Amino acid sequence: MLLSIIVTKQMSEKIKDILESGEDIVFKHIGKLDSESVKDVFYSASRISSEAILVDIDVFPGKEIVSALQSFRISRPNTRVIIIAPERKPGDEIISSIVGLGIYDIVAEVKDLDWNEIINNVLLSTPATYSQAARWHTGQFVSDGGRNRERVVIEERPSGVIVIAVAGAAHGLGCTHTAFSLASFLSRSGYSVAVIEDNQRPAFSYFINVLKAKEGKVKDSHVIHGIDIFALNESKDRGDWNFDTLVKEIKAGQYEYVIRDLGVLDSSRIREMYRADEAFIVASAAKWRWNECMDKLDNEFSIIFPLASNSDVDEFSFYTYIKGTAFPYCPNPFSKDNDSVILKLLDPVLPNRRKKRALFEKLLI
Template structure:
C-alpha cells in the first residue's frame, strides 16, 4: 500500500512511524498551512497514486481544507481518506462537511493521545461507511438545536464528483465524438457537466473559436450545449506537450473545483500505457473501439481490457456477439450518429448506467434536540 500524509508537526513522527509498518510513504507534508498552502498541498498529493491519504484536520483552515479535499476527490475518487480529528466533538462543522464529501474514516481522540497507535488501529479495519460516520454529519443550528443533513447515497454512484474517462483503442474511432455525446446527454438530464480535453490531437480550441462559443462558468472554460469545455491550449508550434508529465486535468483542479461540477468527462485520446492509467483514475473508463475482426488487434494491446466499458462504433450484430463472448468484457453498441449532441438517450443511458443516479431526491434536514 502507498500512503500520502498531510499532517501537523505535532503528530508527524507518530503517524509516520505507524504507517511505515503497513506500506510505503510516497508523499508527505508536515506543517500547519494557510489557505493557498493547503490547496497546493492537496493538489500535489493528487498527482501521486496513493492508495490512502491520511489528513490532519489541523493542517489548514477549515473551509479551505474542505474545498481542497473536494478537489482531491475529483482527481482521486478511489483513494481512501483517513481524517485525524484531535479534540473535535460531534457538531464540528469541518468534520461534518468532510463526511459530506465521503470521508468516513474519522480517527478522533484527545489532542495528547498516542496518534500513532490510533492510526495503526484504524489501518487494520475495513473501510468505514456513512452509517459509522453519520454521528459526525451534524452542524449546530441557530436555534440551539442541532440539524443532521440526510445525504441520499445513490446505489452504484460514488460520493462526490463523478469522473468519466473516454479513450480510443486506435486513432480516428470517435473518442472526442463519444465524449461530446456523453456530455450533451448528461447536460440534457439536468446535470452540471465539464469536458476536459487531454487528447494527443487536441481540436476543441479551434472548434470553439469557429462556432463562437460562450464563456463557461469559470475561467479557462467555454460553454456549448449546456456544458463547459476546457480545451487543451496548443503551443505556438502546434505541438502537444504534457508539462512535467502532467495532464491538463491536473492543472485545472482549481477551476474544476470552483465550477462545482457533478460530472467531469475526460477526452484522453488514443489509449497508451500512460493514458490507460489515467483512465483508471476515473469512476468509469470507456474505451471506444471498432468491432471489425481486422481491428481486434487494437484491443489486444489494452491491459486490462476488462476494466473498460467497451463502446463499439456502428458494429455488425455478428461481430458484437463474438466480442461479447470474451469473459468479463462489458460491450455496448454505439450506433452511427454524425451529430454527437443528439445521439439517442437510450444508448448513452445504458453505457453510463453505473454512474447515473437511479432516483433523484433532495437532501433534507431533520431537527434533533440536544440530549
C-alpha cells in the first residue's frame, strides 16, 4: 500500500513498526507544525499519489487542519484519509468539522494502547461510513480562522432515505435534465421521490409555472409526473443549502429517494457530493468541451455523458483514463427511453431483487 504519514514525534514512536515495515511510505512528515506551514505540508502531500494518508490531529496548533484537509480532499479525492485523534471525545469541534468533509475514519483510542496494531487493523479494514462516524458530528463546521460557521444538517438526514447528488462539470450540460430523468425512473418504479434544487441557476419555479404543477404532498413542494419537487426559494438566505432547510419536509414526505440538483461543481458542491449515498457528474464527451471538464472529473464519482455515443465515451476514456456512461439523446426526461441505462447507473442504491428458487430446486440442493 502506498502510504502518506503526517504525525507527531510521539506518535511516530508508537507506530515505529509501521514506519519501518514494508509499507511503501511515499510521503512522511514527523513533528508539529505552525499555522503557516500546515498548508505547505498538505500541498506537498497532495502532489504525491497515495492510497491512504495518516493524519495525527496533534500535529496541528488549531483549526487550520480543517481547511487544509478540505483542499487535500479536492486534490486527492481517491485517497483514504485516516485521522489519528488520541483520546478525543464526541463533541470535539474539529473532529466534527472533519467528519463534515466526508472523512469518517477517526481513530481515537487512548494513548497507552498498541497503536501499531490499531493502525494496521484500520488499514486492513474497509473505509468507515458516516454511520460509524455519526457520533462525532455535531453539525458545526469551523473555518480556517474560526470566525464563520456553516450549519450542516447531515446528522438529521432521515433514516432510510437514499440521497443522490447530481452536478455538472460546466453550465448547459444537462444537470437538471439528468436529475429529473433519474427521478422519473424511480417514480415509475414505484418509489416515493423528491428532487431538491440547489443549483446556481434556479429553474424549478419556471417549471412549476409552465407545467402548471399542483401542490405536492408536503409543504413547499409541487408535483410533476409523480415527483415532488422543491424549488429554491430565492428570497431566503442563500447561505444555507436548500436541502438542509428542508429536513422536516423530507421526513414528513417519507421519501425513499431524494435527488439534489447541485448545478455546476465547485469546492463546496464537491463536499456535498461526498454527503450523498450516490453522486453523478454530468459532463460532455465533445472534444471542444474537454477543457471545461478535465479538472473536475474523477473516477471517485459516476460520470454521465449526455448526447454521447459509446465510441465518444471510449475515446474520452482512452485519453483521460476517466470512465463514464453514455446517456443517449432523450429530450423528454420523463420518458422511458433511457431506463436500461438508468437501471445500471442506480444499481448500487436500488434494493436487491433475488429470484426465488422453485420448490423442486431447493429440494435438489
